[in-house]
Amino acid sequence: xERYFYPDKSLWAGxxxxxxxxxxxxxxxxxxxFEDVKSxxxxxxxxxxxxxxxxxxxxxxxxxREFKKAESLVTQELKDAIHLAGRNxxxxxxxxxxxxxxxETSKGVVCWQESRPIPKVGIYIPGGTAPLFSTVLxxxxxxxxxxCNEVILCTPPDKNGNIHPAIxxxxxFAGVKNIIKAGGIQAIAALTQGTxxxxxVDKLFGPGNQYVTAAKQYALSLGTSIDMPAGPSExxxxxxxxxxxxxxxxxxxxxxxxxxxxxxxxxxxxxEMLVKVEKELEKQLSRLPRKQIAEKALENSKMxxxxxxxxxxxxxxxxxxxxxxxxTEDEDFFIRNIRNAGSVFIGNYTPESAGDYASGTNHTxxxxxxxxxxxxxxxxxxxxxxxxQKISPEGLKIIGSSIELMAEAEGLLAHKNAVSIRLNDINxxxxx
Amino acid sequence: xERYFYPDKSLWAGxxxxxxxxxxxxxxxxxxxFEDVKSxxxxxxxxxxxxxxxxxxxxxxxxxREFKKAESLVTQELKDAIHLAGRNxxxxxxxxxxxxxxxETSKGVVCWQESRPIPKVGIYIPGGTAPLFSTVLxxxxxxxxxxCNEVILCTPPDKNGNIHPAIxxxxxFAGVKNIIKAGGIQAIAALTQGTxxxxxVDKLFGPGNQYVTAAKQYALSLGTSIDMPAGPSExxxxxxxxxxxxxxxxxxxxxxxxxxxxxxxxxxxxxEMLVKVEKELEKQLSRLPRKQIAEKALENSKMxxxxxxxxxxxxxxxxxxxxxxxxTEDEDFFIRNIRNAGSVFIGNYTPESAGDYASGTNHTxxxxxxxxxxxxxxxxxxxxxxxxQKISPEGLKIIGSSIELMAEAEGLLAHKNAVSIRLNDINxxxxx
Numbered sequence: 001x002e003r004y005f006y007p008d009k010s011l012w013a014g015x016x017x018x019x020x021x022x023x024x025x026x027x028x029x030x031x032x033x034f035e036d037v038k039s040x041x042x043x044x045x046x047x048x049x050x051x052x053x054x055x056x057x058x059x060x061x062x063x064x065r066e067f068k069k070a071e072s073l074v075t076q077e078l079k080d081a082i083h084l085a086g087r088n089x090x091x092x093x094x095x096x097x098x099x100x101x102x103x104e105t106s107k108g109v110v111c112w113q114e115s116r117p118i119p120k121v122g123i124y125i126p127g128g129t130a131p132l133f134s135t136v137l138x139x140x141x142x143x144x145x146x147x148c149n150e151v152i153l154c155t156p157p158d159k160n161g162n163i164h165p166a167i168x169x170x171x172x173f174a175g176v177k178n179i180i181k182a183g184g185i186q187a188i189a190a191l192t193q194g195t196x197x198x199x200x201v202d203k204l205f206g207p208g209n210q211y212v213t214a215a216k217q218y219a220l221s222l223g224t225s226i227d228m229p230a231g232p233s234e235x236x237x238x239x240x241x242x243x244x245x246x247x248x249x250x251x252x253x254x255x256x257x258x259x260x261x262x263x264x265x266x267x268x269x270x271x272e273m274l275v276k277v278e279k280e281l282e283k284q285l286s287r288l289p290r291k292q293i294a295e296k297a298l299e300n301s302k303m304x305x306x307x308x309x310x311x312x313x314x315x316x317x318x319x320x321x322x323x324x325x326x327x328t329e330d331e332d333f334f335i336r337n338i339r340n341a342g343s344v345f346i347g348n349y350t351p352e353s354a355g356d357y358a359s360g361t362n363h364t365x366x367x368x369x370x371x372x373x374x375x376x377x378x379x380x381x382x383x384x385x386x387x388x389q390k391i392s393p394e395g396l397k398i399i400g401s402s403i404e405l406m407a408e409a410e411g412l413l414a415h416k417n418a419v420s421i422r423l424n425d426i427n428x429x430x431x432x
Numbered sequence: 433x434e435r436y437f438y439p440d441k442s443l444w445a446g447x448x449x450x451x452x453x454x455x456x457x458x459x460x461x462x463x464x465x466f467e468d469v470k471s472x473x474x475x476x477x478x479x480x481x482x483x484x485x486x487x488x489x490x491x492x493x494x495x496x497r498e499f500k501k502a503e504s505l506v507t508q509e510l511k512d513a514i515h516l517a518g519r520n521x522x523x524x525x526x527x528x529x530x531x532x533x534x535x536e537t538s539k540g541v542v543c544w545q546e547s548r549p550i551p552k553v554g555i556y557i558p559g560g561t562a563p564l565f566s567t568v569l570x571x572x573x574x575x576x577x578x579x580c581n582e583v584i585l586c587t588p589p590d591k592n593g594n595i596h597p598a599i600x601x602x603x604x605f606a607g608v609k610n611i612i613k614a615g616g617i618q619a620i621a622a623l624t625q626g627t628x629x630x631x632x633v634d635k636l637f638g639p640g641n642q643y644v645t646a647a648k649q650y651a652l653s654l655g656t657s658i659d660m661p662a663g664p665s666e667x668x669x670x671x672x673x674x675x676x677x678x679x680x681x682x683x684x685x686x687x688x689x690x691x692x693x694x695x696x697x698x699x700x701x702x703x704e705m706l707v708k709v710e711k712e713l714e715k716q717l718s719r720l721p722r723k724q725i726a727e728k729a730l731e732n733s734k735m736x737x738x739x740x741x742x743x744x745x746x747x748x749x750x751x752x753x754x755x756x757x758x759x760t761e762d763e764d765f766f767i768r769n770i771r772n773a774g775s776v777f778i779g780n781y782t783p784e785s786a787g788d789y790a791s792g793t794n795h796t797x798x799x800x801x802x803x804x805x806x807x808x809x810x811x812x813x814x815x816x817x818x819x820x821q822k823i824s825p826e827g828l829k830i831i832g833s834s835i836e837l838m839a840e841a842e843g844l845l846a847h848k849n850a851v852s853i854r855l856n857d858i859n860x861x862x863x864x
Contacts, residue, residue: 085838351850356839388767414722
């Protein structure tokens, strides 16, 4: 990890720089697959699965028998873990549902907003080495709480045409019955445009490799909404001497193991902490199965010594980390002043991996500095707010002439007339 | 207006079809202007303003003197109207600010979310015939309530290099001091990339013509967030015999006057209402200054006779109107069951234009069926939610083993280790 000691502000941009992503130009491939899936439907999907995933499927949908078999393959221990995590995710996301609160802005003018579900959502879960069943919970549980009419989950099959049992079990827990064996660009194309088996969805969720990311961006350009722009994982840890260097190193490594393009940053006001954490990193790294990946990620990573708390807040807000651990005695100062971060973990016993799995918060979070603008997924991502208003004749008398004046000044006379025609009647009635 | 009598479901797609937009391919022009503004900065902006807006500016920023002059040019009546509208918008949007509610998902595991402002927002206000000062209020008031650090407003100058006084006055009311005389693609390019005078913003807001829309889409592809996809205005009115045909016609016309590509739909369960509304439309249309526009829009528009309330709800949800007026005796049934709409206006004295100007709700709303997925602008658009969590040693003992199991099953051993290393210490301490 590169080290910076009391860096001048002119160096901040360099410190906050993310590793440059080597993005291939995939537009042509994406367009071709979208067109093929549009014209060929299920058949095209099966063809691409043969070609890319090297498996000849007999059917696209996971059957009841496959669900049952998955249930028998997941250990009771893991089932219990999924239940505990799932229930916490349920509790936290359910707590975000708001009751409409009508506001009387002027007398007789009552306005409120209500959340209603996004009708059809598509969830993409990557295949590959790690079965991301935790992401199934993070996306499907909020979709069920929101009341989305249809939830379709796409995930690529393995070489034998099967889906990992933990993915099926987590989907079952979250109430998702419609699981499609399809991955990559073709899965996103199917969810975006629909096929015989797969309904076109309103919004796409879920992580993926560069093909999936490019396909989601293309879907967005066609008018289908997506969760958020995807990017490599990040963690910024801020710690003073009250923190435990071994814990900090374990947290830094938990993000570093995600991918070679992950980035971790450690900031402290004590050089001693930098030294100790560096030592712990070496020690713990050697034992990790994903050592090589983590090692590469640490090359993109930085340690920074800074003394002034308000400067520390500033550089964190400039970086806008996906994950932020605050392990300092004056945590309140930082909680209050952090403006840009995805998810914040406070204290020595709040590892970032708690939020990845089981504390209840969502692990789908903004990366690459998007935390300036986007929050992580929450119930807002699965719903939209509709405004309602009801005005009484008395209310229209109070705000009516303002509407008339403003509409006229904007040159929109029909807008004015919609008020005038009612006010005339109201005033006329008042006379009698 | 085309009429449909008790249409079979097979006809719904046709009824719900929006007018096809003739969108020019503007990508090349947009790219060129973005590149010019990137390399040329303010100078390029001034050059484009000479070229496109036919005015040679001496400075880009509106001066204090210009603000003062605007104040003297706006009538007291209009000022009062702006104040009433502005205060109602303030009240309604302020009521949307939530206090963080910590949730203990498991004992010792406390999670919550907090809204924090998006740091820098850019607001675009079109020039042209109508000075949209109401949109200034709709965008700048919530930005101020959110606490955005910087708000930059761009709007094109008139032939004399001036901004309409009502726009400046509304901006002043909303606390926006940084107003740039620039419009079109070049303004969006400047807000996206920054110039000497204009800081690059995190998110772009505001309506505009097809050039502005294309530029915003391009900005989105570069990573700058935007409010929502833009499209022509729409209104669906649902009314039974308890409604007033003259009021309904005035509402339909208020949307029809927006543009030739606007669309209005009228649904009733009484043929008599269709006939009366048609007659009122003719009568009122003849008196409108924007008659020709409204007439064109009515050609895209439809009247539908339907009898079954649940079918009526269904077709409204399929259409997903930007604006929805419900003027029926059983309004509660519809309020409860509408799932897709931007803003809903209830009863005979709630004209859609109330929401455009002064009731307090936002008038920036999803069109083109996007109401399935997007709500109108509200405080969520100017903030993002950050999750926080704090776990006690006891809490980690409760959820820790679930995290360990799930991380291991996903093949992420460093994630597991961040918990194990803490649990070891906790259990060790417990022994003593």
